[in-house]
Amino acid sequence: MAVTAKQAASPDEPYAVLDDTGQLLAGAKEPAIPAEDLKRLYRGLLLVRIMDDRMLRLQRQGRLGFYMTSTGEEATHFGGAYPLTADDWVFPSYREPGAAFWRGYTLKEFICQLFGNSEDLVKGRQMPVHHACRRINYVSISSPVGTQIPQAVGAGWAAKISKKSDVALVYFGEGATSTGQFHVGMNFAGVYKAPTIFFCRNNGWAISTSRDRQTAAKTFAAKAIGYGMPGIRVDGNDLLAIINVMTTAVQRARDGEGPTMIEAVTYRRGGHSSSDDPSVYRDPNEPKKWEPRDPITRFKGYLEAKGLWTEAWDQQQREEINSDITEALRAAEAAPPPEASTLFDDVFVDLPWHLREQKQLLLDEIAAAGGVRKLSAH
Amino acid sequence: MPVMNIIQAVNDALRIEMRRDARVVVLGEDVGKFGGVFRATSGLFEEFGPDRVIDTPLAEAGIIGSAVGMALYGLRPVPEIQFADFIYPAYDQIVNELAKFRYRSGGQYPAPVVIRTPYGGGIRGGHYHSQSPEAYFVHTPGLKVVIPSNPYDAKGLLLSAMRGEDPVIFMEPKRVYRAARGEVPEGDYTVPLGQAKVVREGSSITVLAYGAMLHTVVEAVGKAAEQGIDAEVIDLRTLLPLDIETVLASVRKTGRVCIVHEAPRTCGYGAELAALIAEKALTHLEAPIERVAGFDTPFPYTLENEYLPSPERVVASMRRAVEFQ
Numbered sequence: 001m002a003v004t005a006k007q008a009a010s011p012d013e014p015y016a017v018l019d020d021t022g023q024l025l026a027g028a029k030e031p032a033i034p035a036e037d038l039k040r041l042y043r044g045l046l047l048v049r050i051m052d053d054r055m056l057r058l059q060r061q062g063r064l065g066f067y068m069t070s071t072g073e074e075a076t077h078f079g080g081a082y083p084l085t086a087d088d089w090v091f092p093s094y095r096e097p098g099a100a101f102w103r104g105y106t107l108k109e110f111i112c113q114l115f116g117n118s119e120d121l122v123k124g125r126q127m128p129v130h131h132a133c134r135r136i137n138y139v140s141i142s143s144p145v146g147t148q149i150p151q152a153v154g155a156g157w158a159a160k161i162s163k164k165s166d167v168a169l170v171y172f173g174e175g176a177t178s179t180g181q182f183h184v185g186m187n188f189a190g191v192y193k194a195p196t197i198f199f200c201r202n203n204g205w206a207i208s209t210s211r212d213r214q215t216a217a218k219t220f221a222a223k224a225i226g227y228g229m230p231g232i233r234v235d236g237n238d239l240l241a242i243i244n245v246m247t248t249a250v251q252r253a254r255d256g257e258g259p260t261m262i263e264a265v266t267y268r269r270g271g272h273s274s275s276d277d278p279s280v281y282r283d284p285n286e287p288k289k290w291e292p293r294d295p296i297t298r299f300k301g302y303l304e305a306k307g308l309w310t311e312a313w314d315q316q317q318r319e320e321i322n323s324d325i326t327e328a329l330r331a332a333e334a335a336p337p338p339e340a341s342t343l344f345d346d347v348f349v350d351l352p353w354h355l356r357e358q359k360q361l362l363l364d365e366i367a368a369a370g371g372v373r374k375l376s377a378h
Numbered sequence: 379m380p381v382m383n384i385i386q387a388v389n390d391a392l393r394i395e396m397r398r399d400a401r402v403v404v405l406g407e408d409v410g411k412f413g414g415v416f417r418a419t420s421g422l423f424e425e426f427g428p429d430r431v432i433d434t435p436l437a438e439a440g441i442i443g444s445a446v447g448m449a450l451y452g453l454r455p456v457p458e459i460q461f462a463d464f465i466y467p468a469y470d471q472i473v474n475e476l477a478k479f480r481y482r483s484g485g486q487y488p489a490p491v492v493i494r495t496p497y498g499g500g501i502r503g504g505h506y507h508s509q510s511p512e513a514y515f516v517h518t519p520g521l522k523v524v525i526p527s528n529p530y531d532a533k534g535l536l537l538s539a540m541r542g543e544d545p546v547i548f549m550e551p552k553r554v555y556r557a558a559r560g561e562v563p564e565g566d567y568t569v570p571l572g573q574a575k576v577v578r579e580g581s582s583i584t585v586l587a588y589g590a591m592l593h594t595v596v597e598a599v600g601k602a603a604e605q606g607i608d609a610e611v612i613d614l615r616t617l618l619p620l621d622i623e624t625v626l627a628s629v630r631k632t633g634r635v636c637i638v639h640e641a642p643r644t645c646g647y648g649a650e651l652a653a654l655i656a657e658k659a660l661t662h663l664e665a666p667i668e669r670v671a672g673f674d675t676p677f678p679y680t681l682e683n684e685y686l687p688s689p690e691r692v693v694a695s696m697r698r699a700v701e702f703q
Contacts, residue, residue, distance in 0.1 A: 089451070091447075120484070121483075121484050121486065122482060122483055122484035122486075123484035123485070125481055125482050125483075125484060126482050130482070132482070132483040132484065132486055132487060133486070134483070134486040134487060139450060139483075139487065140479060140482050140483035140486070140487050142474065142475060142482075144470060144474055147443065147470060147471065147474065147475050149443070150439065150440050150442075150443025150444050150446075150447065150471070151443050151444070151446045151447035151450065151475065152447055153440075153443070153444050153447060154443065154444030154445060154446060154447020154448040154449075154450070154451070154455075155447035155448065155450055155451040156447075157444060157447070157448065158447065158448040158451035158452065158453045159451060161403065161429045161430070161448075161453065162451075162452070162453070168447070180437075180439055180467070181439060181443065181470075183437075184435075184437040184439050184440030184443065185440065185443065185444075187435055187437065187440065188434065188435055188437070188440045188444055191435055192432075345485065346480045346481045346484065346485040347480075347481055347519050347520050348480075348520065348522070348543075348544045349480070349488065349542075349543040349544055352572065352618075352619035353619065353622060354619065354620070354622075
């Protein structure tokens with residue numbers, strides 16, 4: 001990877017390709033991406049931004065129980081996902097929906113998961129934003145932080161054992177680097193050269209805990225050294241820079257050279273979740289400082305310079321996205337909740353006697369109420 | 379028919395399944411070149427190589443966490459936790475992850491991992507080489523829990539577990555790892571999960587046990603027979619799903635029950651058994667249900683024989699139940 005003079009002068013400076021206006025930095029190498037893909041990537045960034053805005057409003061209106069936004073971090077979703085193939089695996093945390101969209105998750109699937117209805121792929125079993133979609137190798141999300149890290153190592157390792165060239169990408173926030181799961185995952189991957197890419201979204205905040213309360217190390221990428229793998233710091237708001245470092249990491253993994261840790265330096269402009277109130281613990285001016293570095297604006301500048309972006313095209317994308325979301329939302333709101341009896345499915349592959357008994361108990365209870373069932377409030 | 383001990387039977391099951399199914403991998407601490415601290419994986423490294431018999435770094439959460447990922451990808455991992463006492467660092471991966479993957483993904487991601495772990499006291503191992511933590515796992519929806527007492531069942535149950543689609547905690551009674559010997563057929567056979575076995579038929583009392591305690595119970599029942607107590611002994615073999623029908627059929631016949639396990643008494647597996655029997659066969663009971671269990675203390679070193687249920691303690695318990703008017 002070509003580095004700029006600034007990066008050459010300071011190894012801790014995040015690797016970047018674009019400046020804040022989206023112009024190529026002197027000496028930077030832009031990835032070779034077909035024009036169609038560049039435009040699709042831009043549309044993806046917009047989709048996540050618009051979806052977040054609308055779903056958060058839906059939550060505020062009381063039509064949705066809970067939501068988590070990614071505002072300002074969208075480039076990490078697409079930069080991570082773009083260099084992967086369909087056979088590769090993604091072990092997400094809860095703030096990378098763009099990676100799922102890029103791999104083919106539909107808007108309706110996304111919104112049905114938020115509602116936990118009968119068309120939700122996870123059958124209403126999890127809180128909103130805990131997606132899972134096997135069709136796109138997007139593994140089920142867990143709330144306890146960091147547990148997906150050793151699992152992603154296992155999946156990458158399994159590919160290697162099976163003599164396949166698939167790689168596993170695992171996303172986590174900088175808070176997760178404080179967990180034992182991070183340590184064991186990095187350590188196992190280092191020792192066995194698992195083709196796993198550790199993607200740390202360092203967005204500065206783990207709910208109310210700032211990054212300097214997670215580590216005394218100067219950077220998160222520095223932790224990679226202790227596990228015998230490269231650690232790369234990248235500008236997390238620079239889609240092209242992320243694609244470059246990811247491409248290198250994926251190639252290394254496929255070539256049998258083992259894992260890479262990527263620290264994407266970004267910023268969580270919104271709250272941790274719809275239940276959070278950042279004004280209690282951080283300076284409200286802090287998010288504003290990151291607005292000029294917005295990943296979408298920067299990428300827009302790049303596209304515009306290439307003649308791939310116009311105001312009219314942008315407007316058209318936004319309108320299409322909004323109408324697609326409206327349509328998906330309508331379909332999702334029309335879908336009924338899951339059947340009560342499905343509560344007992346998938347605990348095991350078959351239903352053992354004790355679950356059959358408990359299922360009957362619930363069905364009898366519903367029958368006794370005249371077939372009417374009281375739903376839990378959302 | 380060859381005579382084997384439990385270690386040899388487990389080893390035989392692993393070898394058979396690894397030959398039959400290339401997706402099966404064994405991983406854990408010291409399981410490779412060394413063949414495991416109890417030798418359960420002996421010879422597998424030589425036959426199947428380092429990709430399928432894996433010496434992992436020393437971290438149980440990493441062993442189970444990576445086994446979960448391997449299973450999601452399509453392998454059939456059989457991790458070993460060296461002692462059940464060391465399973466707690468992996469507790470989150472087992473209870474929150476492994477057990478819930480199929481359910482929380484809406485059935486999209488089953489995680490068929492079989493965790494083998496030696497458990498139980500009586501080997502002068504003190505607190506950290508003697509525990510019997512089965513109740514934690516029975517209490518976790520999504521896990522099957524299997525505990526054989528003899529070589530024949532160990533091999534047949536392990537083969538069943540490895541061919542199933544659900545995660546299994548397979549607990550091996552290390553006190554009788556070598557002492558329990560018996561005829562084991564060569565080659566392939568299975569013992570289905572969820573089926574208990576009536577080890578001895580009798581009419582005066584039903585004694586329920588599993589794993590190493592089955593041997594204590596058999597000894598106790600022999601002594602009790604000399605005192606005129608004709609006990610029916612059931613080896614549960616699978617704790618979840620429980621073979622409730624075999625248990626209830628016996629209780630309906632004898633009207634008296636003694637439950638024996640070495641795990642602490644409070645909220646131990648015996649509590650669930652007692653509740654189920656009370657719910658489903660109360661009118662057949664002629665005496666309070668007896669429980670003989672480990673004491674509610676940490677597992678001791680010097681006083682382990684005082685701690686563990688002894689044949690004498692089981693006989694005394696049986697007598698209380700049988701003599702109850």
